[in-house]
Amino acid sequence: MxxxxxxxxxxxxxxTQKTRRRVYGxxxxxxxxxxxxxxxxxxxxxxxxxxxxxxxxxxxxxTAAATEAATTxTAAxxxTTxTAAATTxTTEAATTxTTEAATTQSAATLPAPAPAxxxxxxxxxxxxxxxxxxxxxxPPMGFRDEQNEIVGFDVDMAKAAAEYLGVKVELKPVIWDxxxxxxxxxxxxxxxxxxxVTEDRKKEVSYSKSYINSDQxxxxxxxxxxxxKAGLAGMTVGTQMGSSTLDALDTDPATRDSFGExxxxxxxxxxxxxxxxxxxxxxVIDSVAFYGDFNVKSPEAYAVxxxxxxxxxxxxxxxQADNTWRETxxxxxxxxxxxxxxxEISIKWFGKDVVIV
Amino acid sequence: MExxxxxxxxxxxLLVGVIGTLQVYFGAIFPALVMGVFFAIVKTAGPKPxxxxxxxxxxxxxxxxxxLQLMIMKYGVLPLLGGGGGDFPGAIWxxxxxxxxxxxxxxxxxxxxxxxxxxEACRVLGIPYWRMxxxxxxxxSVRIALPPACSExxxxxxxxxxxxxxxxxxxxxxxxxxxxRDKTVIPYLCAFVIYLILTSLLVKVFGLLExxxxxxxx
Amino acid sequence: xxxxxxxxxxxxxxxxxxxxxxxxxxxxxxxxxxxxxIRLTNLHKSFGELSVLQGVxxxxxxxxxxxxxxxSGSGKSTVLRCVNGLEKIDRGVVEIEGxxxxxxxxxxxxxxxxxxxxxxxxxxxxxxxxxxxxPHMTALQNVIEAPMTVKKIPKARARELGMEKLRxxxxxxxxxxxxxxxxxxxxxxxxxxxxxxxxxDFMLFDEPTSALDPELVGEVLDVIKSLAREHMSMMIVSHxxxxxxxxSDRVIxxxxxxIVADNPPERFFNSPEHPRVAAFLDKMLN
Numbered sequence: 001m002x003x004x005x006x007x008x009x010x011x012x013x014x015x016t017q018k019t020r021r022r023v024y025g026x027x028x029x030x031x032x033x034x035x036x037x038x039x040x041x042x043x044x045x046x047x048x049x050x051x052x053x054x055x056x057x058x059x060x061x062x063t064a065a066a067t068e069a070a071t072t073x074t075a076a077x078x079x080t081t082x083t084a085a086a087t088t089x090t091t092e093a094a095t096t097x098t099t100e101a102a103t104t105q106s107a108a109t110l111p112a113p114a115p116a117x118x119x120x121x122x123x124x125x126x127x128x129x130x131x132x133x134x135x136x137x138x139p140p141m142g143f144r145d146e147q148n149e150i151v152g153f154d155v156d157m158a159k160a161a162a163e164y165l166g167v168k169v170e171l172k173p174v175i176w177d178x179x180x181x182x183x184x185x186x187x188x189x190x191x192x193x194x195x196x197v198t199e200d201r202k203k204e205v206s207y208s209k210s211y212i213n214s215d216q217x218x219x220x221x222x223x224x225x226x227x228x229k230a231g232l233a234g235m236t237v238g239t240q241m242g243s244s245t246l247d248a249l250d251t252d253p254a255t256r257d258s259f260g261e262x263x264x265x266x267x268x269x270x271x272x273x274x275x276x277x278x279x280x281x282x283x284v285i286d287s288v289a290f291y292g293d294f295n296v297k298s299p300e301a302y303a304v305x306x307x308x309x310x311x312x313x314x315x316x317x318x319x320q321a322d323n324t325w326r327e328t329x330x331x332x333x334x335x336x337x338x339x340x341x342x343x344e345i346s347i348k349w350f351g352k353d354v355v356i357v
Numbered sequence: 358m359e360x361x362x363x364x365x366x367x368x369x370x371l372l373v374g375v376i377g378t379l380q381v382y383f384g385a386i387f388p389a390l391v392m393g394v395f396f397a398i399v400k401t402a403g404p405k406p407x408x409x410x411x412x413x414x415x416x417x418x419x420x421x422x423x424x425l426q427l428m429i430m431k432y433g434v435l436p437l438l439g440g441g442g443g444d445f446p447g448a449i450w451x452x453x454x455x456x457x458x459x460x461x462x463x464x465x466x467x468x469x470x471x472x473x474x475x476x477e478a479c480r481v482l483g484i485p486y487w488r489m490x491x492x493x494x495x496x497x498s499v500r501i502a503l504p505p506a507c508s509e510x511x512x513x514x515x516x517x518x519x520x521x522x523x524x525x526x527x528x529x530x531x532x533x534x535x536x537x538r539d540k541t542v543i544p545y546l547c548a549f550v551i552y553l554i555l556t557s558l559l560v561k562v563f564g565l566l567e568x569x570x571x572x573x574x575x
Numbered sequence: 576x577x578x579x580x581x582x583x584x585x586x587x588x589x590x591x592x593x594x595x596x597x598x599x600x601x602x603x604x605x606x607x608x609x610x611x612x613i614r615l616t617n618l619h620k621s622f623g624e625l626s627v628l629q630g631v632x633x634x635x636x637x638x639x640x641x642x643x644x645x646x647s648g649s650g651k652s653t654v655l656r657c658v659n660g661l662e663k664i665d666r667g668v669v670e671i672e673g674x675x676x677x678x679x680x681x682x683x684x685x686x687x688x689x690x691x692x693x694x695x696x697x698x699x700x701x702x703x704x705x706x707x708x709x710p711h712m713t714a715l716q717n718v719i720e721a722p723m724t725v726k727k728i729p730k731a732r733a734r735e736l737g738m739e740k741l742r743x744x745x746x747x748x749x750x751x752x753x754x755x756x757x758x759x760x761x762x763x764x765x766x767x768x769x770x771x772x773x774x775x776d777f778m779l780f781d782e783p784t785s786a787l788d789p790e791l792v793g794e795v796l797d798v799i800k801s802l803a804r805e806h807m808s809m810m811i812v813s814h815x816x817x818x819x820x821x822x823s824d825r826v827i828x829x830x831x832x833x834i835v836a837d838n839p840p841e842r843f844f845n846s847p848e849h850p851r852v853a854a855f856l857d858k859m860l861n
Contacts, residue, residue: 019569020496027390034387136524137534144534146366148373148526173524178432185436269537276540297540478707481659482721482773483697492720496711573711573753 120322124189129168130325132158133188135176137267140292140349141194142171153292153349154192157211160341161332177242180204183319190329191317194288196244198312206320208329210313211342211357214288216248218305221275226282229307233258235281238271240264245284248309255309268294276301284309292349313356333357364547367535371547374531378555380445381517381527385452386510392453393460393506397498398490400465411461418458424519426451431523448520452513459509460502467502468494500570507563511556528552612637612672612777612808613658617681619666620653627653629832631667635777638806642813642823646855649829651812655779658810659699671695672776697725700770704782706762708754714741714765715750718772725773740768744798760791764798777808784815796822816859820844828852 124130134142134154142152150171162169174182182188183205196214197207218237220226226235232255239245241264249256256262263280265271268289274280285294287308295302316333318326334357336342342355400411418426430447471494479489521530528548535544611634618631627650635641643651656662657669660676668684669677674695678684686692709717719737722728728736741747744764754762763783770778780799784792796818803809803822813819819826819840826843828836828851835849847853 023566023569027387030383031387031391034384137530137537139538143538144370144531145538146370148370148531173526175431175522175524178428181432185432187436267533267537269540273540273542294540472707474703474705474707475709477661478703478709480661481696481699481701482769483693483725484721485724488724492724493709497709500711574755 118321118323120319120325121328122324124167124325124328125165127167129170130162130189131170131172131187132190132192133172133174133179133182134191134193135179136171136173138176138194139289140296141288153288153345154194156345156348157336157342158192160336160345161329164332164335164339165328183317189318189322189325194286194314195317196286196312197315198244198247200247201317204320205317206322206326208316208318208326209333209357210315211333211355212288212314213354213356214286214312214314216245216284216309216312217287217290218282218284218308219272219275219290219294219302220282220305221278222301222303224281224303227305229255229305230258232282234260236261236263236279237282237284238263238265238274238280239284240268240271241266243268243286244312245286245309248312249284251310286312288314288350291351291354296351360543363539363541363543367539367544367547370531370535371528371544371551374526374528374548375551375555377520377525377531378514378517378527381449381452381520382514384446384449385456385517386513388453389456389460390506392457393464394495394499396457396461397464397468398495400461401468402486402490415458415461418455419462423451423455423516424522426455427519427523444523444525448523448525452517456509456513460506463502463505463509464498467498470501471497503563503567503570507567510563511559514555514559515552610637611635611670612639613810614670615654615658615667616670616684617667618654618657618664618669620650620657620662620664626832628657628829631829631832631834633827633834633837635808635810637777637808639824640803640807640809640811640822641825641827642811642819643827643829644813644816644819644855645829650832651829652781654829655701655781655810655812659696659701659779661701671699697773698776700773700775700778702763702766702770702778702780702783704785706754706759706766706786708762708766708769710754713751713753714746714757714768717754717765718769721769722772736772737768740771741765743771744768745794758791759787760794763787763795767795767798767802771802777810778802780809780811780813782812782814784813814859816844816856828855830855 134150136142136144136150138152140152141154142150145151150173155171158169158171172188174188179188179191180201183191191205194214197210201207218226218229218232226232229252237259239249239262246264249262263271263274265274268283268285271280271283271285272294275283282305290302290304316329318329333342336345337355337357342357343353346353346355396411396414400408403411427448430451431444435444435447475493475497476489479493484493517527518529520527521533524530526534528551532544532548536542613633613635615631615633618628618633619626620628631650631654633641633654643654645651653662657664657677658671660669664677664679666680667678668675668681672695674687674691675684676686676692676695678686708714709720712720715734715737718740719728719730719733722736723730723733738747738750741750744767746761746764746768749757749761749765754765757765767783783799784795787795792815796815799809799811800818800822811819811823821840823840825837826840827834828843828849830849830851836843836847836852838848842848843852844856847856
């Protein structure tokens with residue numbers, strides 16, 4: 001019988017069978033690999049973000065002991081609570097048991113009784129790291145550079161503080177909308193990302209000292225006719241949705257209602273870009289965001305009104321129960337001021353020293 | 358050209374996003390395929406309680422938005438597991454289970470679409486049940502399931518973008534980060550092109566698959 | 576019982592000893608013992624409300640070719656499908672080679688143990704109207720799938736066996752063709768080869784040519800005739816009158832849920848007893 005038909009068909013048949021076998025085989029291998037990967041990642045634990053160098057852990061341990069001793073002997077109502085460990089990065093002597101940088105006279109500023117020894121700072125000390133929750137899309141406080149590293153003003157401050165405290169800082173991008181939940185669930189230990197102090201938030205978190213002011217300013221393009229808040233009447237104004245700026249606008253409902261239109265954007269950047277395109281007449285924005293970011297990139301492009309929608313403070317948010325941790329952070333902030341680091345970092349990002357600690 | 362230089366500068370970052378997206382994609386799709394076929398078989402031929410359970414599973418996982426599933430994973434499930442393996446593996450599992458739910462239904466329908474005569478032929482030839490399923494029925498149902506399954510597979514690539522909302526770095530999030538930092542829309546154009554390239558590749562691969570699997574057609 | 580007179584299958588060429596083309600009286604005068612290979616007793620089958628068979632009795636002996644004809648919907652195919660269990664009977668007894676494979680509502684009759692049933696069903700082959708070939712396998716693969724799977728015949732040996740069967744039906748040159756590349760007649764012949772590969776003791780044909788174009792019918796009927804010449808026991812449901820006349824030992828007419836005629840072809844076609852048969856034949860042949 002003529003085999004011609006047969007051979008052509010054979011090739012096709014073989015190809016299909018071979019493909020099928022290859023597909024099934026490759027498939028099985030990839031499934032195995034995927035499952036292996038899943039298992040390994042599960043065992044490996046969370047992928048750590050940026051960390052800083054750890055100081056002498058020994059010193060940390062001894063200071064921890066010292067702190068314990070100090071806090072347990074709260075006989076007198078006013079005790080010099082040794083909050084921050086006195087470890088400096090260069091471990092000179094291990095005999096830094098004395099709370100050298102007992103800078104925080106927290107006891108003096110706080111009413112008695114002294115903050116409860118809740119162990120929050122101790123826990124972090126033992127772990128050697130604290131988790132900082134931030135939105136990695138918020139220049140200049142925390143954002144990603146071209147190497148995809150998280151950088152920013154708050155990041156620099158936090159890293160410096162961590163170094164001082166002798167622990168590492170782990171930067172954890174979180175969903176900003178649910179950041180409070182992340183804090184209270186223990187996913188992060190503090191919120192340090194241009195976190196404004198508001199009465200509402202005080203119900204759910206406790207704040208460190210405020211370290212920077214932020215005004216809710218009105219920005220227009222250079223040469224705009226708008227020079228006062230009154231001039232915003234009938235204008236198209238933009239801002240970021242869900243920001244404390246919106247809350248600030250609530251304090252001046254008359255002006256806000258006089259706007260022609262108030263447009264909310266996902267980010268300040270989006271709002272500013274519309275301002276650039278003249279689709280907006282003005283943007284109400286955190287001065288921190290403006291001066292640290294937009295103004296730096298295009299210093300001549302914008303004008304700022306003298307009048308604004310109020311001043312806000314920004315601070316570090318911690319869980320309400322974490323008293324010693326909060327005090328530790330306050331001590332760190334004080335250190336950053338006294339050591340000149342705060343000024344240095346501020347000038348790097350804002351061009352001048354705007355830290356209010 | 359300045360734009361080109363800029364694009365080169367942000368490429369490492371874009372790459373991070375691409376890797377994130379692809380990690381989610383491949384980490385999810387293979388388990389999803391296995392589960393889809395397996396669950397479909399159980400739904401067709403398994404014991405009643407298992408079938409009922411699987412019905413609940415596909416109903417729940419196809420009936421709730423992906424984003425919500427991710428949030429529940431992140432805030433409900435992971436804390437229960439004491440952090441589990443972290444956000445990324447958790448997200449991959451959500452995608453895998455979500456996709457598997459769809460694939461299960463597709464596959465089950467495909468198995469049902471195989472001609473009854475095939476079952477009868479195996480019966481009279483004495484071919485035992487599981488042999489029949491794996492040698493005769495499943496291969497034919499794969500052929501039937503291929504077009505809708507490929508469709509789902511391509512959609513998964515775009516659905517993966519949802520992790521940007523939960524602050525995980527995929528193409529979309531990285532693009533947003535770059536744009537917010539650099540105040541230019543060029544990153545969006547890059548992302549657009551990247552996605553088109555990826556989906557075109559997928560379409561091509563699945564097209565080849567379909568062709569090979571239907572080579573025996575008239 | 577029924578030991579190894581393997582009728583029909585095997586490498587014998589098709590020209591057997593059936594000189595007279597099959598018009599023999601039922602039951603006897605042949606070289607093998609007249610042994611009952613299929614026995615249906617008081618078969619009842621309904622599909623929901625619709626009653627299709629009401630008390631059908633039928634025996635088939637080894638080496639016999641029994642054809643079942645009748646109007647559409649009369650239950651011809653149902654009889655066939657009850658034999659090998661594709662349909663579950665509502666009442667009655669089905670015996671194959673002495674083994675009770677199904678018994679319902681009949682005191683004193685009980686189905687045999689499962690292994691026995693499976694063993695005896697493995698010796699029955701069936702060819703369907705719509706071929707039911709596996710579309711994703713080549714002709715040869717279709718043929719050898721069951722022998723490899725069920726009888727655990729190793730691949731090389733199975734391929735030989737498969738090629739042999741394909742040669743038997745005249746399609747060895749299409750061994751590597753997919754069913755979609757074959758004509759209807761070729762597909763059906765592959766289906767026959769597939770059934771033959773299991774070396775059955777008897778075969779059931781459910782309207783084997785009804786789905787074929789007229790010019791392709793002949794090649795399939797030729798194969799079936801050659802099987803008959805080799806004394807393969809068969810039950811055939813068909814509309815092909817000429818073929819039925821030529822190949823059958825007995826022709827059975829099903830009407831009104833019962834068997835109303837069971838005669839050798841001469842009697843059946845030339846002098847039908849039953850008026851319904853006469854009417855049917857009149858319609859069919861004119």
